[in-house]
Amino acid sequence: MRATQMAPVTGLRPVAPTLIQIRNLKKTYAAGRVQALSNINLDIADGEFVCVVGPSGCGKSTLLRILAGLDDYDSGQVMLGTKTVSGPSRDVGVVFQQANLLPWLTVRENVALPLRVGGGRPDGADDVDRLLEVAGLKDFGGRYPYELSGGMQQRAGICRALVRNPRILLMDEPFGALDALTRERMNLELQRIWQSTGKTVMLITHSISEAIFLADRVIVMSARPGRVLRELTVDIPRPRSNDTIISHPDYPALAKEIRALLTGQGEE
Amino acid sequence: MSKPDITLAVADPTIESAPASESPPRAPRPVNGTLIAGLGLVALFAGWALAVRFLDVPSYILPSPAAVWKALWSGLAVSPSDPLGYYLPLWGTLKNAAIGLAAGGGLGLLLGSLMAESRTIEKLLMPYAFALQSLPKVAIAPLVVIWFGFGDGSKIAIAGLLSFFPILINSFTGLRSVDPEKIDLMRSLSASRFETYRIVKLPNAAPYIFAGLDMAVVYALLGTIVAEFLGAQQGMGVVITQAQAVTDVAGVFAALVILGAFGILLHGIVRGLEQRVVHWGNRGRK
Ligand SMILES: Nc1ncnc2c1ncn2[C@@H]1O[C@H](COP(=O)(O)OP(=O)(O)OP(=O)(O)O)[C@@H](O)[C@H]1O
Numbered sequence A: 001m002r003a004t005q006m007a008p009v010t011g012l013r014p015v016a017p018t019l020i021q022i023r024n025l026k027k028t029y030a031a032g033r034v035q036a037l038s039n040i041n042l043d044i045a046d047g048e049f050v051c052v053v054g055p056s057g058c059g060k061s062t063l064l065r066i067l068a069g070l071d072d073y074d075s076g077q078v079m080l081g082t083k084t085v086s087g088p089s090r091d092v093g094v095v096f097q098q099a100n101l102l103p104w105l106t107v108r109e110n111v112a113l114p115l116r117v118g119g120g121r122p123d124g125a126d127d128v129d130r131l132l133e134v135a136g137l138k139d140f141g142g143r144y145p146y147e148l149s150g151g152m153q154q155r156a157g158i159c160r161a162l163v164r165n166p167r168i169l170l171m172d173e174p175f176g177a178l179d180a181l182t183r184e185r186m187n188l189e190l191q192r193i194w195q196s197t198g199k200t201v202m203l204i205t206h207s208i209s210e211a212i213f214l215a216d217r218v219i220v221m222s223a224r225p226g227r228v229l230r231e232l233t234v235d236i237p238r239p240r241s242n243d244t245i246i247s248h249p250d251y252p253a254l255a256k257e258i259r260a261l262l263t264g265q266g267e268e
Numbered sequence B: 001m002s003k004p005d006i007t008l009a010v011a012d013p014t015i016e017s018a019p020a021s022e023s024p025p026r027a028p029r030p031v032n033g034t035l036i037a038g039l040g041l042v043a044l045f046a047g048w049a050l051a052v053r054f055l056d057v058p059s060y061i062l063p064s065p066a067a068v069w070k071a072l073w074s075g076l077a078v079s080p081s082d083p084l085g086y087y088l089p090l091w092g093t094l095k096n097a098a099i100g101l102a103a104g105g106g107l108g109l110l111l112g113s114l115m116a117e118s119r120t121i122e123k124l125l126m127p128y129a130f131a132l133q134s135l136p137k138v139a140i141a142p143l144v145v146i147w148f149g150f151g152d153g154s155k156i157a158i159a160g161l162l163s164f165f166p167i168l169i170n171s172f173t174g175l176r177s178v179d180p181e182k183i184d185l186m187r188s189l190s191a192s193r194f195e196t197y198r199i200v201k202l203p204n205a206a207p208y209i210f211a212g213l214d215m216a217v218v219y220a221l222l223g224t225i226v227a228e229f230l231g232a233q234q235g236m237g238v239v240i241t242q243a244q245a246v247t248d249v250a251g252v253f254a255a256l257v258i259l260g261a262f263g264i265l266l267h268g269i270v271r272g273l274e275q276r277v278v279h280w281g282n283r284g285r286k
């Protein structure tokens, strides 16, 4: 399965088993007064890269937090593999919007944090130094977060999410705070990491170009209460580059359609 | 923390007459803080000495700087074991204050942690914390002396009582002020409650706890002296009351100078400790 992931995907994608299954998911806040998610149905295949876009406040973060086991839900079914989600899982790594590193720990200690809490080092844990090297942070392991740029901090955050070698990576606007150029570089690196590890990724973004660049499939959500408005498959071969992606014949139509779906409901 | 950012820009005509846009911005002229403080001190002593001399202030109201210096020297230039010197009483006072600080501060941190971790314990203890907080605690001192006697026990108890509150409130506030995303991070890692406390909440609270400790050090010293006023065999409080009994005002002043110097020294130690422990400083809190 890993082998099929590494090969450039062209045309028909290999049929992978479903890893994340969401059925009729409903979620309200404030004792039922705020309906955040109305009726979410979504399947994500093993090894798939899914990007979620939608108007602000439509419940994207809520959906991600439910998948991460950080929030509970009112009704419906959320399955990771064959297990119902009822709390945080070792199979899931979360990347937060701000890199969310602990300022009192060095970069290496931050990345190694998942190995020393929650029951210690799991089998198959990744090597911290190898991850730092992959992320281009080899020489920064002993530094503190405030000595790193925003992009480097976010890379360290991704390393931390990967160190337990989870099957699923959940990312909530991970590059939202970065400048456009850094963001493009981070997208390239994320694609590379994803291709070399075969993780299943769900990434939330506000950027249409980022969504198309990264995703096998873009999920467009409706305004609150959130539900899945449309799923768009992105059949652009990998590895993609920031230059070639916009000149791909599918790109303009995809971008236009996503934009129309979002503006059709008063997005930003 | 940092030196006050005083600039002499207004008094500097070259800045006022400079064209607003073209010249590069001038760095504010550095102000030598030590120099200014030193000059202020010299002026204070000079004014003091002159006032005593020319206004005919009786020495039992305000002794001259020279008389205070003499009293100070007579207490310092003795062997450390001389019962008439400052060393034995100072040691007694500092020791009791330190034990009280450790006990009161430790209990404050413990209860502050429990209150921060549990809403039930918070609801249970917070009313008492506030009630005792608003009570002028020095007023309890006579009662404490009745309970603990005139020995070291009452000194330690009052020092502990006074240093308890700043640590309790500050550790509680600091532990509660954690960015929720950091808690989410630890939850996503299935970290235990204690792991979250130790790795995230406690370091997050460290600057608050040090601010509390800064206050608590002074309060512990204050509490010990007050207890000594009420009766003790030894201590700086005893030095002060004995001098007062024979209207040796210069002796009282000399003891106050010693206590002031130690207050500053302890404050400096806490600051230095904080800079070592909270090394990520303000830069970490973006
Ligand atoms: N803890 C909470 N209590 C009450 N309401 C909440 C809470 N968290 C989120 N909400 C509400 O639920 C809705 C969905 O929030 P969510 O954060 O999931 O949106 P989002 O799609 O991630 O938005 P954004 O793109 O701005 O990050 C919002 O209307 C929000 O006001």
Ligand SMILES: [Mg+2]
Pocket (backbone or CB within 6 Å): A060, A061, A062, A172
């Ligand atoms: Mg969000």
